[in-house]
Amino acid sequence: MSDVILQLNHIKKSFGGFPVLKGLDLKVNRAEFLTLLGASGCGKTTLLRIIAGLEDPDEGQVVLEGQDITTMEPNKRNVNTIFQNYALFPHMSVAENVGYGLKIRKVPRAEIKDKVEKMLYLVQMEGKGGASPNQLSGGQKQRVAIARALVNEPKVLLLDEPLGALDLKLRQHMQLELKRLQKQLGITFIYITHDQEEAINMSDRIAVMRNGILEQVGTPNEVYYHPRTSFVADFVGNANILKFHGETFAVRTENVLMNGEEACVHPAKVLEKSFAGGQLRILFLLEDGQQVVASRSGLDADMAEGSSVNIGWLDEHAVKVLDEGIYGDFGTSGEVTERQAAHE
Amino acid sequence: MNKKKDNHWMLLAPIYLFTILFVALPILYMFLLSFLSRAQVWGVDFTFTLDNYKKILEPLYLDTFVQSLKLALVSTVLVALIGYPYGFFMARMNDRWKKRMMLLIMIPFWTSGLIRLYGWIIVFRSNGVLDKILQGMGLTEEPLKLLYSYPAVVVGMIYVLLPFMILSVYSSAEKLDDTLVEAARDLGASPFKAFWTVSFKLTLPGLLSGVVLSFIPSMGLFFIADILGGNKIVLVGSVIQEQVTKGRNQPFAAALSAVLMILTSLMIRLYRKITGTAKLENIV
Numbered sequence: 139m140s141d142v143i144l145q146l147n148h149i150k151k152s153f154g155g156f157p158v159l160k161g162l163d164l165k166v167n168r169a170e171f172l173t174l175l176g177a178s179g180c181g182k183t184t185l186l187r188i189i190a191g192l193e194d195p196d197e198g199q200v201v202l203e204g205q206d207i208t209t210m211e212p213n214k215r216n217v218n219t220i221f222q223n224y225a226l227f228p229h230m231s232v233a234e235n236v237g238y239g240l241k242i243r244k245v246p247r248a249e250i251k252d253k254v255e256k257m258l259y260l261v262q263m264e265g266k267g268g269a270s271p272n273q274l275s276g277g278q279k280q281r282v283a284i285a286r287a288l289v290n291e292p293k294v295l296l297l298d299e300p301l302g303a304l305d306l307k308l309r310q311h312m313q314l315e316l317k318r319l320q321k322q323l324g325i326t327f328i329y330i331t332h333d334q335e336e337a338i339n340m341s342d343r344i345a346v347m348r349n350g351i352l353e354q355v356g357t358p359n360e361v362y363y364h365p366r367t368s369f370v371a372d373f374v375g376n377a378n379i380l381k382f383h384g385e386t387f388a389v390r391t392e393n394v395l396m397n398g399e400e401a402c403v404h405p406a407k408v409l410e411k412s413f414a415g416g417q418l419r420i421l422f423l424l425e426d427g428q429q430v431v432a433s434r435s436g437l438d439a440d441m442a443e444g445s446s447v448n449i450g451w452l453d454e455h456a457v458k459v460l461d462e463g464i465y466g467d468f469g470t471s472g473e474v475t476e477r478q479a480a481h482e
Numbered sequence: 483m484n485k486k487k488d489n490h491w492m493l494l495a496p497i498y499l500f501t502i503l504f505v506a507l508p509i510l511y512m513f514l515l516s517f518l519s520r521a522q523v524w525g526v527d528f529t530f531t532l533d534n535y536k537k538i539l540e541p542l543y544l545d546t547f548v549q550s551l552k553l554a555l556v557s558t559v560l561v562a563l564i565g566y567p568y569g570f571f572m573a574r575m576n577d578r579w580k581k582r583m584m585l586l587i588m589i590p591f592w593t594s595g596l597i598r599l600y601g602w603i604i605v606f607r608s609n610g611v612l613d614k615i616l617q618g619m620g621l622t623e624e625p626l627k628l629l630y631s632y633p634a635v636v637v638g639m640i641y642v643l644l645p646f647m648i649l650s651v652y653s654s655a656e657k658l659d660d661t662l663v664e665a666a667r668d669l670g671a672s673p674f675k676a677f678w679t680v681s682f683k684l685t686l687p688g689l690l691s692g693v694v695l696s697f698i699p700s701m702g703l704f705f706i707a708d709i710l711g712g713n714k715i716v717l718v719g720s721v722i723q724e725q726v727t728k729g730r731n732q733p734f735a736a737a738l739s740a741v742l743m744i745l746t747s748l749m750i751r752l753y754r755k756i757t758g759t760a761k762l763e764n765i766v
Contacts, residue, residue, distance in 0.1 A: 213675075217668075227680060228684070
């Protein structure tokens with residue numbers, strides 16, 4: 139049904155003996171917005187650079203529209219990248235930046251001017267062609283970087299955490315705008331982020347990456363409601379990972395019930411209450427030593443720290459997942475080991 | 483607000499003072515001196531005259547200027563051709579090679595420049611090191627008689643000026659952001675195109691300051707021409723030095739210096755205009 143534009147076959151890559159990508163397979167559909175979601179160090183940027191041709195894989199193939207481009211020079215690939223720091227040429231004007239790719243390909247001057255103007259209009263930077271990149275704000279630089287890539291009409295656009303340096307409000311605005319551009323132009327986007335909210339907001343599909351492999355690829359719905367592994371459940375949905383009778387379940391914090399509802403069959407103690415991000419978070423300790431976080435909207439719940447209550451969840455909210463831990467190779471903090479200890 | 487402004491001035495004061503004392507005043511003194519006449523026995527006669535400048539127009543001195551400019555141009559071009567790649571690649575190397583390449587430039591500075599120039603005499607003189615090597619390889623039979631020739635002076639110039647070019651190119655190539663080159667490649671540029679449109683353009687300020695650092699001194703490096711060129715190659719620098727020490731004509735030496743200075747700054751302005759580096763310097 140869907141039309142595959144880019145295919146990655148068993149991509150492997152090591153740096154100085156340290157494996158970063160461990161045989162990764164991925165199919166990207168035409169005109170879809172695919173997000174590579176993962177913590178820093180999971181290999182997502184390396185994967186992007188391999189697709190762009192800026193890095194060669196040790197093993198595996200990159201196939202673009204049926205053509206093997208694994209060893210093709212980056213300048214010959216019909217793929218463009220938006221770099222994390224925008225990488226605008228400081229010695230060129232905004233218009234020269236946007237027209238760079240066209241000029242390199244010897245497009246006639248009048249046509250370049252025309253296309254650059256259209257593209258600047260598309261990213262709402264009309265009339266800024268004469269400005270120097272140094273005079274622009276972060277959001278504006280971002281728009282120029284997008285225009286500079288899109289003007290070449292790439293088959294696939296790679297975006298490496300393009301909104302990472304922007305403040306929250308601007309980031310949310312740019313998320314909508316990127317999505318709009320992608321729909322409007324019908325170009326395939328491969329988008330890197332470590333922000334699960336951003337991934338859920340923008341993507342047609344999300345590929346959750348961890349330690350050089352893909353843990354799960356699916357629509358935001360699938361990944362959020364049907365996580366395949368404990369890692370995905372934790373990373374995407376902030377779920378509690380609980381073990382009962384040798385099986386592992388993911389229960390998202392907003393689905394934890396308390397205060398005498400029918401499903402509340404687990405006696406627990408209130409360890410801690412905190413207020414964060416418009417939500418009250420309550421940390422419970424179950425009798426078997428596992429910890430459960432519940433989140434509620436509102437400022438307080440009528441239970442004191444240290445008091446005993448019954449908590450629970452509906453059967454359909456406990457999703458059975460493969461137990462693969464919840465941390466990547468690099469994610470071990472004090473809190474982590476504490477929670478891992480609680481798991482044992 | 484006021485206090486902040488005061489502090490600002492205080493911080494800059496030593497720099498202003500230094501510049502006025504050691505740059506502006508000597509130049510002013512030199513220009514004034516160039517309009518005075520030479521005293522009969524010793525010193526300066528305080529009567530205004532343009533004779534010093536008229537004297538420069540005599541063929542003897544005019545030729546010296548032309549010859550100096552030519553040598554400075556040739557040396558600077560060669561220094562740029564050798565020094566730019568060296569400095570650029572040194573900046574691109576990993577730390578270990580960077581240190582080694584830097585050491586190669588630094589080692590000569592451990593001995594006096596004059597002594598190193600005398601070293602070149604041993605290399606260049608008839609049946610010297612170079613002749614022996616070439617004859618040993620069977621490439622030449624007769625001594626090349628390189629010492630006291632134009633090429634020997636050029637080699638000496640390059641030798642003395644090269645480190646300035648390399649370090650100046652290196653310092654701007656070090657700041658070059660690799661992702662800019664990657665972005666150029668990503669946007670369709672071949673390795674050469676990416677170098678030419680991005681790397682070279684962005685390191686041009688380094689090349690320019692290297693050119694300035696080579697061109698200005700090469701007009702005045704009289705001791706190189708004296709040591710390696712004998713009496714055959716007379717540069718403006720040598721004439722100035724002779725006028726001050728042997729000729730005791732300080733006003734004329736000042737006029738020569740003034741013309742030299744004006745010529746040099748004109749050349750550099752021209753160069754900046756052609757390459758458009760003034761614009762680049764503002765952004766990098």
